[in-house]
Amino acid sequence: MTTPASPDHAEPWYLLGAGNMGLLAAHYLQRAGFTVIALRRDATPTLERTLILPNGDPVSLQLRCQRAPASETEPLVGAGPIRRLVVACKAPFSAAALSGVPLAADATVLRLQNGLGSLEGLLPEGARMIEVVSASAVKRDGDAHRVVAENDTWMGDRADGGPPAWYGALAGHWPKLHWPDDFRHRQWRKLVGNAVINPLTGLHDVANGHIFQDPALATEAEQLAREADQVLTTLDPTWPGDSLPGVRALAEATAGNTSSMRADMQAGAVTEIDAINGWLLRQAEALEIDLPAHRRIIAAVKARHP
Ligand SMILES: NC(=O)c1ccc[n+]([C@@H]2O[C@H](COP(=O)([O-])OP(=O)(O)OC[C@H]3O[C@@H](n4cnc5c(N)ncnc54)[C@H](OP(=O)(O)O)[C@@H]3O)[C@@H](O)[C@H]2O)c1
CATH class of the missing domain: 1.10.1040.10 (N-(1-d-carboxylethyl)-l-norvaline Dehydrogenase; domain 2)
Structure with a gap:
């Protein structure tokens, strides 16, 4: 079941790193009624993947795709400045993945990665980076992505200014998602x-x-x-x-x-x-x-x- 669109749903989420965790986040975002567009290094127009939920139910995920720019000088065709981005590639690939991605000066970036500091110096100064710490586990299983455990996920940011407007809609569809005071x-x-x-x-x-x-x-x-x-x-x-x-x-x-x-x-x-x-x-x-x-x-x- 997805949530009906509201004005806050008009802005799509772009996804950099459509792997195990990125696809799980995309699934929750779609369930919450948001449009998710995967930035891919190839030119496929859509991405179809199967996510296997912990109860064994398969979910068919379909994401619109846009080809990620190969370098800083190559423009991203068809996209204006990106205002919402999920970064879910492995940390060492962050600079390469973000290179040439046209982020709006006030973009919101969800960093869904282990470790810390991987996006330092890579985002516009006015961007709001929200960190995502997930205790869930997702693994590649043949052609599918298997959610081995759907555990707590915490979001927070350095400014500690409280959750953004879209958070409530997402938390209704992302199991065990929290915005804790002690993030x-x-x-x-x-x-x-x-x-x-x-x-x-x-x-x-x-x-x-x-x-x-x-x-x-x-x-x-x-x-x-x-x-x-x-x-x-x-x-x-x-x-x-x-x-x-x-x-x-x-x-x-x-x-x-x-x-x-x-x-x-x-x-x-x-x-x-x-x-x-x-x-x-x-x-x-x-x-x-x-x-x-x-x-x-x-x-x-x-x-x-x-
Ligand atoms: N998996 C988990 O259970 C889990 C749990 C907690 C935290 N995490 C963290 O989540 C992050 C992602 O892990 P993961 O397991 O989801 O990794 P993953 O399955 O390897 O997914 C990473 C994705 O990033 C893509 N990518 C790499 N470079 C890119 C680029 N330049 N442009 C666009 N996409 C690019 C890869 O594309 P290709 O497939 O085309 O190479 C891949 O789909 C890591 O920091 C990990 O530590 C993972």
Whole structure:
């Protein structure tokens, strides 16, 4: 069931990154009555994909497409300045994906990516970037995209000015979508979980649950969590600073899962380590704090997959 169009629905959402998470967001946006246009690197006029919901129901997704510009100098044919954009490509491809996309000076951008800082310097100064932190899991399954878990999703922005007008319509169709007061802490909790679990499982090619069963990996996890807490507490003294139990609980709750970094490393793909551990390291450098465990693990991951 979709929501009938209102004046707020007149503005389409463009989607950069029509993969697992991008398609899930597109599905919720369409259900809420919004038009979604995928920016694709090929010239196909429509994109048809199947999303398999957690209850096994298949949903046929149809998105209008526009060819994304290949470079900054190539214009995007047929689109005026884009006022609403979802960025759901993997973090390292953000600059390439956004290159040449004509964003309006006051565009709203939903950043649906793990890690932090991947869009820094890439958006117009007046743009409103809303960060999306999702605990859902979507995986490629043959030609389809399978929603393995439909969990909480939190949205928030730096200005903390409260949700925009379209949020209410979307929240009615995006299960477990929240606009929490403590968004930044939720985002950081997800970041620390990723910064510990992803590189350790990727480097050692193990499932999430293995980390705390292996004493050597558990010690590394403890160091990574402690260093992350040191930076985050310096940035924000209200940060609780005791991340390890939460990371451990997450690893145990997802014991059999393959982290996205492990999957990327198995596939020989570029990882998101620069947006995850790299973000922590960049903050630490600015604060003149040394993070030896993060430095080592970033180097080790990059030595395998530069
Ligand atoms: N999947 C999950 O369960 C999950 C959960 C939480 C957070 N996340 C985060 O969500 C983000 C997306 O992950 P994902 O799993 O959805 O990745 P994905 O399935 O690989 O999708 C990324 C999409 O981006 C597209 N893309 C890459 N470069 C592009 C460009 N220059 N222009 C246009 N499109 C481009 C890719 O197109 P091609 O297919 O043509 O290469 C692909 O469709 C990541 O930051 C991830 O960490 C994912």
